Amino acid sequence: MDQQSPEDLVRSILDGKLEGYELLVERFQIPIFRYCYHILGHREEAEDATQEVFLKAYRHLNKYNVEVPFTAWLYKISYRHCIDVIRKRKVSKLIPFLFQNEKQNSTVDEYIENVYFSEPVYLSLMKLSLEERTLLILRGVDEKTFEEISMIVNKKSSSLRKKYERTAAKFRLYYSQVKGGSEKDAMETYRLEY
The missing domain is CATH 1.10.10 (Arc Repressor Mutant, subunit A)
Known part of the structure:
Protein backbone atom coordinates (compact mmCIF):
# COMPACT_ATOMS: atom_id res chain seq x y z
CA MET A 1 0.00 0.00 0.00
CA ASP A 2 2.89 2.39 0.68
CA GLN A 3 3.83 2.18 -3.02
CA GLN A 4 0.69 4.08 -3.95
CA SER A 5 1.02 7.58 -5.31
CA PRO A 6 0.18 10.37 -2.87
CA GLU A 7 -2.89 11.18 -4.96
CA ASP A 8 -4.13 7.57 -4.68
CA LEU A 9 -3.54 7.64 -0.93
CA VAL A 10 -5.61 10.84 -0.68
CA ARG A 11 -8.45 9.19 -2.58
CA SER A 12 -8.34 6.19 -0.23
CA ILE A 13 -8.31 8.46 2.83
CA LEU A 14 -11.33 10.35 1.51
CA ASP A 15 -13.01 6.95 1.02
CA GLY A 16 -12.53 6.26 4.74
CA LYS A 17 -9.22 4.38 4.85
CA LEU A 18 -7.50 6.65 7.36
CA GLU A 19 -4.33 4.52 7.66
CA GLY A 20 -3.29 6.05 4.33
CA TYR A 21 -2.70 9.37 6.07
CA GLU A 22 -0.06 7.80 8.29
CA LEU A 23 1.73 6.68 5.12
CA LEU A 24 1.57 10.22 3.72
CA VAL A 25 3.01 11.65 6.94
CA GLU A 26 5.81 9.07 6.98
CA ARG A 27 6.63 9.79 3.36
CA PHE A 28 6.70 13.60 3.60
CA GLN A 29 7.59 14.36 7.22
CA ILE A 30 11.35 14.70 6.71
CA PRO A 31 11.19 16.88 3.56
CA ILE A 32 8.56 19.17 5.12
CA PHE A 33 10.52 19.42 8.37
CA ARG A 34 13.71 20.18 6.44
CA TYR A 35 11.93 22.88 4.42
CA CYS A 36 10.42 24.49 7.54
CA TYR A 37 13.78 24.26 9.31
CA HIS A 38 15.53 26.11 6.50
CA ILE A 39 12.86 28.80 6.32
CA LEU A 40 12.29 29.35 10.03
CA GLY A 41 15.80 28.75 11.29
CA HIS A 42 14.68 27.13 14.55
CA ARG A 43 14.36 23.43 15.25
CA GLU A 44 11.45 23.76 17.69
CA GLU A 45 9.52 26.07 15.38
CA ALA A 46 10.17 23.72 12.48
CA GLU A 47 8.93 20.73 14.48
CA ASP A 48 5.78 22.64 15.47
CA ALA A 49 5.32 23.90 11.91
CA THR A 50 5.63 20.40 10.50
CA GLN A 51 2.90 19.14 12.83
CA GLU A 52 0.69 22.11 11.98
CA VAL A 53 1.19 21.59 8.25
CA PHE A 54 0.06 17.98 8.48
CA LEU A 55 -2.90 18.92 10.68
CA LYS A 56 -3.95 21.62 8.21
CA ALA A 57 -3.50 19.24 5.30
CA TYR A 58 -5.65 16.62 7.03
CA ARG A 59 -8.38 19.13 7.91
CA HIS A 60 -8.51 20.40 4.33
CA LEU A 61 -7.93 17.13 2.50
CA ASN A 62 -11.43 17.28 1.05
CA LYS A 63 -10.43 20.56 -0.68
CA TYR A 64 -7.37 19.00 -2.33
CA ASN A 65 -7.57 19.00 -6.13
CA VAL A 66 -6.06 15.76 -7.46
CA GLU A 67 -5.14 17.58 -10.68
CA VAL A 68 -2.38 19.33 -8.69
CA PRO A 69 0.53 17.20 -7.44
CA PHE A 70 0.07 16.43 -3.76
CA THR A 71 3.63 17.47 -2.96
CA ALA A 72 3.04 20.92 -4.47
CA TRP A 73 -0.16 21.28 -2.43
CA LEU A 74 1.63 20.19 0.78
CA TYR A 75 4.57 22.54 0.19
CA LYS A 76 2.15 25.38 -0.49
CA ILE A 77 0.58 24.78 2.93
CA SER A 78 4.10 24.70 4.42
CA TYR A 79 5.10 27.90 2.65
CA ARG A 80 2.02 29.78 3.85
CA HIS A 81 2.37 28.44 7.38
CA CYS A 82 6.02 29.48 7.59
CA ILE A 83 5.15 32.96 6.32
CA ASP A 84 2.53 33.21 9.09
CA VAL A 85 5.06 32.11 11.72
CA ILE A 86 7.59 34.67 10.52
CA ARG A 87 4.98 37.44 10.51
CA LYS A 88 4.03 36.62 14.10
CA ARG A 89 7.50 36.53 15.57
CA LYS A 90 9.23 39.71 16.58
CA VAL A 91 12.65 40.59 15.23
CA SER A 92 14.05 40.92 18.74
CA LYS A 93 13.25 37.26 19.43
CA LEU A 94 15.22 35.84 16.52
CA ILE A 95 17.67 33.19 17.69
CA PRO A 96 19.96 31.30 15.33
CA PHE A 97 19.18 27.61 15.01
CA LEU A 98 22.78 26.56 15.56
CA PHE A 99 22.63 24.90 18.94
CA GLN A 100 26.19 23.84 19.71
CA ASN A 101 25.45 21.97 22.95
CA GLU A 102 22.09 20.51 22.01
CA LYS A 103 21.75 16.74 22.34
CA GLN A 104 21.13 15.01 19.07
CA ASN A 105 19.10 11.98 19.98
CA SER A 106 17.61 10.96 16.69
CA THR A 107 19.18 9.90 13.46
CA VAL A 108 16.98 12.31 11.51
CA ASP A 109 18.22 15.28 13.54
CA GLU A 110 21.83 14.22 13.14
CA TYR A 111 21.44 13.73 9.43
CA ILE A 112 19.76 17.08 8.87
CA GLU A 113 22.19 19.05 11.02
CA ASN A 114 25.33 17.35 9.73
CA VAL A 115 24.44 17.38 6.06
CA TYR A 116 22.36 20.47 5.49
CA PHE A 117 23.30 22.97 8.16
CA SER A 118 26.45 24.73 9.04
Whole structure:
Protein backbone atom coordinates (compact mmCIF):
# COMPACT_ATOMS: atom_id res chain seq x y z
CA MET A 1 0.00 0.00 0.00
CA ASP A 2 2.89 2.39 0.68
CA GLN A 3 3.83 2.18 -3.02
CA GLN A 4 0.69 4.08 -3.95
CA SER A 5 1.02 7.58 -5.31
CA PRO A 6 0.18 10.37 -2.87
CA GLU A 7 -2.89 11.18 -4.96
CA ASP A 8 -4.13 7.57 -4.68
CA LEU A 9 -3.54 7.64 -0.93
CA VAL A 10 -5.61 10.84 -0.68
CA ARG A 11 -8.45 9.19 -2.58
CA SER A 12 -8.34 6.19 -0.23
CA ILE A 13 -8.31 8.46 2.83
CA LEU A 14 -11.33 10.35 1.51
CA ASP A 15 -13.01 6.95 1.02
CA GLY A 16 -12.53 6.26 4.74
CA LYS A 17 -9.22 4.38 4.85
CA LEU A 18 -7.50 6.65 7.36
CA GLU A 19 -4.33 4.52 7.66
CA GLY A 20 -3.29 6.05 4.33
CA TYR A 21 -2.70 9.37 6.07
CA GLU A 22 -0.06 7.80 8.29
CA LEU A 23 1.73 6.68 5.12
CA LEU A 24 1.57 10.22 3.72
CA VAL A 25 3.01 11.65 6.94
CA GLU A 26 5.81 9.07 6.98
CA ARG A 27 6.63 9.79 3.36
CA PHE A 28 6.70 13.60 3.60
CA GLN A 29 7.59 14.36 7.22
CA ILE A 30 11.35 14.70 6.71
CA PRO A 31 11.19 16.88 3.56
CA ILE A 32 8.56 19.17 5.12
CA PHE A 33 10.52 19.42 8.37
CA ARG A 34 13.71 20.18 6.44
CA TYR A 35 11.93 22.88 4.42
CA CYS A 36 10.42 24.49 7.54
CA TYR A 37 13.78 24.26 9.31
CA HIS A 38 15.53 26.11 6.50
CA ILE A 39 12.86 28.80 6.32
CA LEU A 40 12.29 29.35 10.03
CA GLY A 41 15.80 28.75 11.29
CA HIS A 42 14.68 27.13 14.55
CA ARG A 43 14.36 23.43 15.25
CA GLU A 44 11.45 23.76 17.69
CA GLU A 45 9.52 26.07 15.38
CA ALA A 46 10.17 23.72 12.48
CA GLU A 47 8.93 20.73 14.48
CA ASP A 48 5.78 22.64 15.47
CA ALA A 49 5.32 23.90 11.91
CA THR A 50 5.63 20.40 10.50
CA GLN A 51 2.90 19.14 12.83
CA GLU A 52 0.69 22.11 11.98
CA VAL A 53 1.19 21.59 8.25
CA PHE A 54 0.06 17.98 8.48
CA LEU A 55 -2.90 18.92 10.68
CA LYS A 56 -3.95 21.62 8.21
CA ALA A 57 -3.50 19.24 5.30
CA TYR A 58 -5.65 16.62 7.03
CA ARG A 59 -8.38 19.13 7.91
CA HIS A 60 -8.51 20.40 4.33
CA LEU A 61 -7.93 17.13 2.50
CA ASN A 62 -11.43 17.28 1.05
CA LYS A 63 -10.43 20.56 -0.68
CA TYR A 64 -7.37 19.00 -2.33
CA ASN A 65 -7.57 19.00 -6.13
CA VAL A 66 -6.06 15.76 -7.46
CA GLU A 67 -5.14 17.58 -10.68
CA VAL A 68 -2.38 19.33 -8.69
CA PRO A 69 0.53 17.20 -7.44
CA PHE A 70 0.07 16.43 -3.76
CA THR A 71 3.63 17.47 -2.96
CA ALA A 72 3.04 20.92 -4.47
CA TRP A 73 -0.16 21.28 -2.43
CA LEU A 74 1.63 20.19 0.78
CA TYR A 75 4.57 22.54 0.19
CA LYS A 76 2.15 25.38 -0.49
CA ILE A 77 0.58 24.78 2.93
CA SER A 78 4.10 24.70 4.42
CA TYR A 79 5.10 27.90 2.65
CA ARG A 80 2.02 29.78 3.85
CA HIS A 81 2.37 28.44 7.38
CA CYS A 82 6.02 29.48 7.59
CA ILE A 83 5.15 32.96 6.32
CA ASP A 84 2.53 33.21 9.09
CA VAL A 85 5.06 32.11 11.72
CA ILE A 86 7.59 34.67 10.52
CA ARG A 87 4.98 37.44 10.51
CA LYS A 88 4.03 36.62 14.10
CA ARG A 89 7.50 36.53 15.57
CA LYS A 90 9.23 39.71 16.58
CA VAL A 91 12.65 40.59 15.23
CA SER A 92 14.05 40.92 18.74
CA LYS A 93 13.25 37.26 19.43
CA LEU A 94 15.22 35.84 16.52
CA ILE A 95 17.67 33.19 17.69
CA PRO A 96 19.96 31.30 15.33
CA PHE A 97 19.18 27.61 15.01
CA LEU A 98 22.78 26.56 15.56
CA PHE A 99 22.63 24.90 18.94
CA GLN A 100 26.19 23.84 19.71
CA ASN A 101 25.45 21.97 22.95
CA GLU A 102 22.09 20.51 22.01
CA LYS A 103 21.75 16.74 22.34
CA GLN A 104 21.13 15.01 19.07
CA ASN A 105 19.10 11.98 19.98
CA SER A 106 17.61 10.96 16.69
CA THR A 107 19.18 9.90 13.46
CA VAL A 108 16.98 12.31 11.51
CA ASP A 109 18.22 15.28 13.54
CA GLU A 110 21.83 14.22 13.14
CA TYR A 111 21.44 13.73 9.43
CA ILE A 112 19.76 17.08 8.87
CA GLU A 113 22.19 19.05 11.02
CA ASN A 114 25.33 17.35 9.73
CA VAL A 115 24.44 17.38 6.06
CA TYR A 116 22.36 20.47 5.49
CA PHE A 117 23.30 22.97 8.16
CA SER A 118 26.45 24.73 9.04
CA GLU A 119 27.12 28.20 10.36
CA PRO A 120 28.33 29.58 7.00
CA VAL A 121 25.27 28.15 5.22
CA TYR A 122 22.93 29.58 7.87
CA LEU A 123 24.54 33.02 7.82
CA SER A 124 24.47 33.09 4.02
CA LEU A 125 20.83 31.98 3.85
CA MET A 126 19.77 34.62 6.36
CA LYS A 127 21.10 37.33 4.03
CA LEU A 128 18.56 36.22 1.42
CA SER A 129 14.90 37.23 1.42
CA LEU A 130 12.26 34.69 2.46
CA GLU A 131 11.26 34.24 -1.18
CA GLU A 132 14.88 33.69 -2.22
CA ARG A 133 15.46 31.17 0.59
CA THR A 134 12.28 29.33 -0.37
CA LEU A 135 13.32 29.16 -4.01
CA LEU A 136 16.84 28.03 -3.19
CA ILE A 137 15.65 25.34 -0.78
CA LEU A 138 12.84 24.00 -2.95
CA ARG A 139 15.02 23.81 -6.05
CA GLY A 140 18.46 23.10 -4.63
CA VAL A 141 17.70 20.95 -1.59
CA ASP A 142 14.31 19.40 -2.27
CA GLU A 143 14.94 19.19 -6.04
CA LYS A 144 11.51 20.48 -7.02
CA THR A 145 10.93 21.42 -10.65
CA PHE A 146 10.26 25.05 -11.50
CA GLU A 147 6.71 24.04 -12.42
CA GLU A 148 6.17 22.57 -8.93
CA ILE A 149 7.70 25.64 -7.30
CA SER A 150 5.46 27.91 -9.36
CA MET A 151 2.41 26.10 -7.94
CA ILE A 152 3.76 26.52 -4.40
CA VAL A 153 4.65 30.22 -4.54
CA ASN A 154 2.17 31.38 -7.22
CA LYS A 155 4.83 32.74 -9.60
CA LYS A 156 5.51 31.96 -13.25
CA SER A 157 8.05 29.18 -13.72
CA SER A 158 9.94 31.16 -16.37
CA SER A 159 10.59 34.04 -13.96
CA LEU A 160 11.55 31.57 -11.22
CA ARG A 161 14.33 30.13 -13.40
CA LYS A 162 16.02 33.53 -13.72
CA LYS A 163 15.41 34.37 -10.08
CA TYR A 164 16.95 31.03 -9.07
CA GLU A 165 20.10 31.77 -11.05
CA ARG A 166 20.42 35.22 -9.43
CA THR A 167 19.65 33.82 -5.98
CA ALA A 168 22.19 31.01 -6.33
CA ALA A 169 24.81 33.56 -7.37
CA LYS A 170 23.94 35.78 -4.39
CA PHE A 171 24.15 32.80 -2.07
CA ARG A 172 27.57 31.84 -3.45
CA LEU A 173 28.75 35.42 -2.96
CA TYR A 174 27.50 35.54 0.64
CA TYR A 175 28.88 32.08 1.35
CA SER A 176 32.28 33.05 0.00
CA GLN A 177 32.29 36.17 2.18
CA VAL A 178 31.30 34.21 5.29
CA LYS A 179 33.93 31.53 4.63
CA GLY A 180 36.59 34.22 4.45
CA GLY A 181 36.94 34.67 0.72
CA SER A 182 37.10 38.15 -0.65
CA GLU A 183 34.18 39.79 -2.37
CA LYS A 184 36.40 40.15 -5.45
CA ASP A 185 36.95 36.36 -5.59
CA ALA A 186 33.23 35.73 -5.19
CA MET A 187 32.35 38.21 -7.94
CA GLU A 188 34.94 36.61 -10.24
CA THR A 189 33.34 33.21 -9.61
CA TYR A 190 29.94 34.74 -10.36
CA ARG A 191 31.18 36.22 -13.67
CA LEU A 192 32.72 32.91 -14.75
CA GLU A 193 29.56 30.92 -14.02
CA TYR A 194 27.01 33.32 -15.49
